[in-house]
Amino acid sequence: MAEKKKPAALRSVQWFGRQDIYGFIYRSWTKNRGIPQDQFDGRPVIGICNTYSELVPCNSHFRTIAEHVKAGVLEAGGFPLEFPVMSLGETLLRPTAMLYRNLASMDVEESIRANPLDGVVLLVGCDKTTPSLLMGASSVDLPTVAVSGGPMLSGKYRGTDIGSGTNTWSMSEELRAGKITLEEFHEAESCMHRSHGHCMTMGTASTMASMVEALGVGMPGNAAIPAVDARRNVLARMAGRRAVEMVKEKLSLSKILTKQAFENAIRVNAAIGGSTNAVIHLIAIARRIGVDLKLADWDRLGRGVHTLVNLMPSGKYLMEDFYYAGGLPAVIRELGENGKLHKGALTVNGRSLWDNNKDAPCWNRDVIHTFRKPFKKDTGIAVLRGNLCPDGAIVKPSAATPKLLKHRGRAVVFENIEDFHKRIDDPGLDIDAKCIMVLKNCGPKGFPGMAEVGNMPLPPKVLKKGITDMVRISDARMSGTAYGTVILHVAPEAAAGGALALVENGDMIELDVAKRRLQLLVTPRELAKRRAKWKQPKAPLPRGYWKLYFDHVLQAHEGADLDFLVGRSGAFVPRDNH
Ligand code: FES
Numbered sequence: 039m040a041e042k043k044k045p046a047a048l049r050s051v052q053w054f055g056r057q058d059i060y061g062f063i064y065r066s067w068t069k070n071r072g073i074p075q076d077q078f079d080g081r082p083v084i085g086i087c088n089t090y091s092e093l094v095p096c097n098s099h100f101r102t103i104a105e106h107v108k109a110g111v112l113e114a115g116g117f118p119l120e121f122p123v124m125s126l127g128e129t130l131l132r133p134t135a136m137l138y139r140n141l142a143s144m145d146v147e148e149s150i151r152a153n154p155l156d157g158v159v160l161l162v163g164c165d166k167t168t169p170s171l172l173m174g175a176s177s178v179d180l181p182t183v184a185v186s187g188g189p190m191l192s193g194k195y196r197g198t199d200i201g202s203g204t205n206t207w208s209m210s211e212e213l214r215a216g217k218i219t220l221e222e223f224h225e226a227e228s229c230m231h232r233s234h235g236h237c238m239t240m241g242t243a244s245t246m247a248s249m250v251e252a253l254g255v256g257m258p259g260n261a262a263i264p265a266v267d268a269r270r271n272v273l274a275r276m277a278g279r280r281a282v283e284m285v286k287e288k289l290s291l292s293k294i295l296t297k298q299a300f301e302n303a304i305r306v307n308a309a310i311g312g313s314t315n316a317v318i319h320l321i322a323i324a325r326r327i328g329v330d331l332k333l334a335d336w337d338r339l340g341r342g343v344h345t346l347v348n349l350m351p352s353g354k355y356l357m358e359d360f361y362y363a364g365g366l367p368a369v370i371r372e373l374g375e376n377g378k379l380h381k382g383a384l385t386v387n388g389r390s391l392w393d394n395n396k397d398a399p400c401w402n403r404d405v406i407h408t409f410r411k412p413f414k415k416d417t418g419i420a421v422l423r424g425n426l427c428p429d430g431a432i433v434k435p436s437a438a439t440p441k442l443l444k445h446r447g448r449a450v451v452f453e454n455i456e457d458f459h460k461r462i463d464d465p466g467l468d469i470d471a472k473c474i475m476v477l478k479n480c481g482p483k484g485f486p487g488m489a490e491v492g493n494m495p496l497p498p499k500v501l502k503k504g505i506t507d508m509v510r511i512s513d514a515r516m517s518g519t520a521y522g523t524v525i526l527h528v529a530p531e532a533a534a535g536g537a538l539a540l541v542e543n544g545d546m547i548e549l550d551v552a553k554r555r556l557q558l559l560v561t562p563r564e565l566a567k568r569r570a571k572w573k574q575p576k577a578p579l580p581r582g583y584w585k586l587y588f589d590h591v592l593q594a595h596e597g598a599d600l601d602f603l604v605g606r607s608g609a610f611v612p613r614d615n616h
Pocket residue numbers: 096127128129163164165202236237241243
């Protein structure tokens with residue numbers, strides 16, 4: 039009779055299972071808060087990677103979420119150990135949270151690998167906390183579940199709904215145009231963000247929470263349950279239980295994050311009118327886990343996908359409405375029924391994406407449209423090419439003015455964001471609604487950190503004529519809550535010597551989104567003359583993380599990761615001191 043194979047020991051047994059001085063050290067110090075001996079009997083140890091911080095208001099309820107994850111881990115026979123990692127808040131961090139996404143991912147990766155963990159639950163919420171934790175966890179590749187903190191309740195102002203970011207932009211333009219008072223502006227601040235949770239428009243946080251669900255790395259329902267709804271806590275608890283089971287099933291992250299999973303996520307992003315930031319983040323995550331995802335995949339997969347969700351900034355509703363209407367499961371079902379889904383993609387609950395969502399109901403077709411009668415047609419992210427962006431640039435047609443998607447205009451150039459702020463309100467600025475605003479030096483190296491300034495506010499002299507949109511081009515990003523005919527992520531960026539650096543006032547630029555073209559109408563000879571005069575900018579700080587970032591950051595089309603972080607090293611710790 040064949041000998042029964044012993045199950046492979048868990049990773050954590052290398053710490054807690056030792057019966058020598060080091061085992062004593064590992065266990066004894068851990069017992070100091072009342073952990074009984076039986077927790078070290080070889081049960082799965084689940085790390086709860088927490089981005090709680092009072093400096094990150096969107097994640098300020100994460101202590102409660104962590105308690106619910108812990109309860110789930112304990113119920114399933116695991117041993118939960120919560121740990122903090124660098125948390126990135128969109129509203130307070132300067133110069134931009136994106137500068138620190140890669141730094142936070144290093145913290146996550148090393149914290150997971152260096153500790154006695156068999157599986158991990160990632161608590162994510164505010165924009166950059168989702169990609170940074172997924173990037174770090176991908177480079178280790180343990181069984182992993184992500185739990186989003188959930189969106190805030192809808193903003194309520196003088197009888198109408200107002201949404202994070204989207205109405206911040208519109209109200210600040212109204213203030214600049216003299217249409218509302220400062221008192222009204224202040225009142226709106228108190229009305230917009232009135233509960234725990236992240237931005238409740240389909241901005242970057244809600245987009246990334248949707249990506250978590252679409253990728254299969256989160257539990258069904260992850261995208262939209264409001265932060266303060268009891269069902270968010272239930273989801274956290276179920277995630278804790280699943281993390282334990284996933285360790286037993288050896289269901290590591292790379293079995294979930296396949297090329298098919300990313301392709302599903304790209305189509306879901308088109309269907310929800312999701313943030314352009316998802317392009318950079320998904321490419322960065324894919325490159326960590328070892329999936330070959332390119333900018334061109336976004337264009338290819340987004341074609342023929344329609345926006346189904348009527349949510350700000352593309353539409354009028356908010357995440358709370360989205361959840362009550364059926365949430366992301368109803369969207370995934372529509373995609374699946376119309377041939378736009380890899381149905382067999384595996385998810386963290388052990389079932390396929392299709393099995394999870396094939397019977398999902400929709401309760402409100404004004405919020406979630408059908409594929410046959412979409413909210414907006416053919417609205418996947420368009421990837422542009424041309425002499426101005428040989429490595430690509432992107433535009434989100436669902437947030438743009440349709441008639442501006444084919445446009446030729448005179449460039450009005452701002453050399454950097456300071457130059458923009460200095461001149462934009464000048465009544466003498468030579469600009470009209472047909473011009474194309476060009477902003478340089480706001481890319482990964484140029485800002486540094488690739489700020490969300492691509493949706494430049496329009497000049498007051500244009501706003502006062504009732505014009506609300508102009509073509510804008512930059513190497514920057516745009517907040518997921520913003521809108522307009524905004525060409526973003528121009529690569530290579532100006533600070534890396536891209537053609538954007540060579541644009542001058544008065545140059546003509548031609549945009550044709552249907553043909554995916556963005557062309558600077560200047561002769562190659564003239565461009566060569568300008569290039570000969572161009573000087574590479576220096577790193578803004580000569581030391582520390584800023585220096586490391588400047589020297590190693592990749593361009594937008596490569597995910598803006600640091601070059602030496604691409605790929606994964608697994609969970610093995612190469613050297614043990616003991
Ligand atoms: Fe945190 Fe918008 S500021 S999600």
